[in-house]
Amino acid sequence: MENIGIPGKYGLENYGIKNAGKIYWNAQPAILIAEALKRGEGVLSPEGAIMASTGAHTGRSPKDKFIVDNGTEEEKGIDWTSVNVKISPENYEKIYQKMLGYVQGKDLFVADLEAGADETYRLPIRVITEYAWSNLFANNLFLRPDLSKRPDQIPGFTVICVPGLEAIKGEDGTNSGTFIIVNFLKKIVLIGGSAYAGEIKKSIFSVMNFILPMKGVMTMHCSANVGKDGDTALFFGLSGTGKTTLSSDPERLLIGDDEHGWSDTGIFNFEGGCYAKMIKLSQEHEPLIWNAVHRFSAVLENCVYDEINHEIDFDDDSITENTRGAYPINFIDGIVPEGHAGHPKNVFMLTADASGVLPPISRLTQEQAMYYFMSGYTSKLAGTETGITEPQPSFSTCFGQPFLPLHPSVYAEMLGKKIAEHDSKVWLLNTGWSGGPYGVGSRFKLPYTRAFVRAALTGAFDAVEFEKEPFFGLEIPTSCPGVPSEVLNPRDTWADKAAYDEAAKKLAAAFVKNFAKYEARTSKAIIDAGPKA
Template sequence: MACPKHLEQSIATSLRQHLNVGKDTATSNELQNAFELSQEFSRTKFDILDQASDLGLEVKDIYYNASPAVLYEQALRHEEGSFITASGALSVTSGKKTGRSPKDKRIVEEFDSVRDIWWGKVNIKLEEAVFEINRERAVDYLNTQKRLYVVDGFAGWDEEYRIPIRVITSRAYHALFMQNMLVPPSKSELYQFEANTFPRPFVIFNAGCFPCNRHTAGMTSTTSVSLSLCRGEMVILGTQYAGEMKKGVFTVMMYHMPLRPERHLGPAERALPLHSSCNVGPEGDVSLFFGLSGTGKTTLSADPARKLIGDDEHVWTSKGVFNIEGGCYAKCINLSREKEPEIYDAIRFGSVLENVVFDEWSRKVDYDNVSLTENTRCAYPLHYIPNALIPAKIDSHPSNVILLTCDAFGVLPPISKLTKEQVMYHFISGYTAKVAGTEMGVTEPQATFSACFGGPFLAMHPYHYAEMLAAKLEKHGGHAWLLNTGWVGGAYGIGERCPLKFTRQLVDAVHDGTLAALKDEDWEPLPIFGLHMPRKAVKGVPHEILCPEDAWRSRGQSSAEFWAAASKLALLFQKNFEEYAPQCLPAVVQAGPQASKESSGYP
């Protein structure tokens, strides 16, 4: 098939870029030879227009895996609210939606997957016929556009496990975002992608600029994020927030990975998808960090003495760990070079800034300004981080798994050693606490639980992932820790947040083996919670900090007050776990806090 005339100039420009030559230096022979190569690609189905047509798309002007410079131009020309900031990043707006819409997420009920999905408030069933209606609506909208953007990439750095992803969108912003977040194909892989050498890619139809029909069965608003796991498609309507694509891909991995390499294999042998950050030390020791927003997951995994594998999504296989993503999606609220130098310096040409406020004249971003949203974000390629490991995979197993929590009740120890059953319990619980203000100005902690530290993205019941995590730790001799980066010496308003220097020293004690070397008698139990904490100071962290009851007393509070707070928090854990207990072994349920309303107080 001959190359369409209107694409010849675009292909020639792309070929110059691949040849690393400019317009003035490229010889006619070089371009002719390269163009003939493009014709050979066409003869082997290297034709994005044909493949788009197969998906029902008839738009002729398609920008395929376009360079950041081209996508910048497209956004500035055609998308209102797009600007270049002083650092060189592209600033965009996502419209009314500045965050995900979890209540509008649906998964198609299909024969091959229906028994695997954890149905309920996280995964709401959608009839296949309704998915078809939304898909047709999205395709019809995309076909009204003068131009579309197509991005091909991979979810996952490991060739054995990765899933090819194709994104079709009407916004250049979305295309650049996903080029940053997916693992980029090499030139040869891109050719194989188009030649259908890979399995059919999972396709994202992003028609987020157009609403869904809220009167359609199963819809509750004008926003719809629908996934068909067996068909391999995702349809987005009514939201332009790019994070929906990122987390949609993660949900796909949360479903497919536990079924690989084979469904019948034991939990230690199958691939475990994880909502975690990951780094590796000079000796090849790998650490996984789990934690909800505000617990320090990004900060603590960004260690200058260790290589960063990734900051958010990983898979633990039978041979090691790999990053799912090709980039990072960092929060920007209150960002400064002093606090987060790696992230701050990564915001440059090629990065995408979402919903930030900047000075109209200087174009300097004000990261403290949250007038549009507190969820300001930046998406940038992983290689923008100086100490990132590229390729982002390693063939060794984690030595340490660190569950992070920010306990604003001031009850949990700064560091605890976990048993197999405790790992499963606290992993399923996914606890942290936030501080909420009242009208009278009184503040008190609010407990937050998110299963597996990523509840909205789970495809299967949390117990499946917890069982796999515990099995892998047991098989490979890894250690598990609960690290509280929250309050010591009392709850929020009385105590203080554990100093970051102490938290870092405890993480160092995990990495250098100091804590693992402690004998059983060097640990003391915390009643009610059953956690074990060091009896003595660790690497300069005082014992009165490591023991919560002592920390409370050092600030003039009584033991009775501490145990009353501990019982209150324990009851919150128990209430949350009621949803998961029926699927868990009794030993896992018993590994959690043990308290009752009648016995609240000193144990």
């Protein structure tokens, strides 16, 4: 094996990797881009972003994710469900040996990075990839320690991503040729059969969701920013609900756009970059993100571009609606460089309601906050997972169920305690449809959504009257600066009021049915805070 750069003292032989080709150690972005172009992995945008295609997988593949059941004491806390699926150590080892054979003679790219801006809870990670652009993605997304310190770093967890290697369905204990396997005992994530870079990012998030709650840290699928007066805000939400867009506010400093911890001292980011949806990206409405992806070394996934001049059409979803951009967080003007801030004054729970039923913003009691957090309602948007071609109703507990190895109650109880301790205001924010369901109504205008957030952050709602709607018991403001009052109550936006009532009853019943699985471990006060079927 030929080393390019300074090899880590914890060498690849510790993984059993031998006889590989060139090993690129902690290569600079320019080197990774040059290698990606030379290998035909992508093309450059006019501004120098690498544009890559992820092939068949343009989103996560949740049915191909596994956790190795090693039978350790630590793993007894894992919530073994259809989300956290077991794979045997024997099958893991079988696939691992295939990986060792697969990388023989192949060039590999190694990045020694970190997860967790708070030094007390920081996890050293290593990302080993088959593709140069995948390594650039990891370099953009995670925390980047000083290059001089990286050769001495001992990885706390390692991701090995080899998209060209496929498992044999059934024989290897997998559901297809694709696999994302987390081994908490070996401290390795093994990815094959998928080039979608989000698998790398979310695997480390799953690891943090396993490790940190045991240390008393609430782990969260949310974005976070802070105002000039030091007021921190959190934005919970699944992919496509607007976490990245709403937290990238020119008037506030960005802490992070997707993954955070809430410790006894405040909020801290897990990452050193952002992974934003690109579909319909607008320079007018999202200038910070627009500028970030129009820079050298940003990564663009599955974006459609002109073959001659490489100009990007952000409105084109012919490959997937889940087009993505990955860039270092310092590409955003106005960030918190240290990646952490104080306890949040406001918490927003985002949903993209395709039924057109939920209000654009509503104020939640503490019990309602816990109910809607545990419900994690939204509509799955096209492209965020394999096989999803149009919005579908979805409940993902704690707004991040696919990434939660422990029982949902662990995270919910921690959040409830934090909200109570720090008197955080909680809001349910619907960034979905109004005036009817998807296909009939229209999606809320982004300027309106920003106005709702601004009113909550500035305390403008403190002097406003609220009315309670009958189906969910949600408190809706009767006015909001910069927003027409007729859009605040969703029933008023529907031409057919009877159709709205039926849609609201149907969604309320779906909430009740979904929440039934939590009732045995949930207080009556929280259950009663939900809608009534």
